[in-house]
Amino acid sequence: xxxxILQLCKRLNQFSLADIETVSEMDTTKILPVLNELISEKxxxxxxxxxxxxxxxxxxxxxxx
Numbered sequence: 001x002x003x004x005i006l007q008l009c010k011r012l013n014q015f016s017l018a019d020i021e022t023v024s025e026m027d028t029t030k031i032l033p034v035l036n037e038l039i040s041e042k043x044x045x046x047x048x049x050x051x052x053x054x055x056x057x058x059x060x061x062x063x064x065x
Contacts, residue, residue: 001026005034009044009053016049 008023009015020035021028035051038044045052 001030002034002037005031006038006043009038009051012053014050014052016051020051 005020005024005026008020012019012023015023017028017031017035021031024031035044035046039046039051043054045054
């Protein structure tokens with residue numbers, strides 16, 4: 001389930017909880033723990049109500065910017 005949500009996050013790039021819920025056809029109670037785990041792993045960034053997928057090279061880009 002985590003892999004499926006991660007793939008959707010990569011495809012959407014930026015999304016709201018409603019967006020991912022609609023696309024994945026899963027309940028919010030199942031999605032939120034996975035999104036929080038991805039945030040803690042720094043694969044997602046949450047600003048206000050929008051989630052952003054973080055590419056692996058993003059930290060390097062911000063460092064050199």
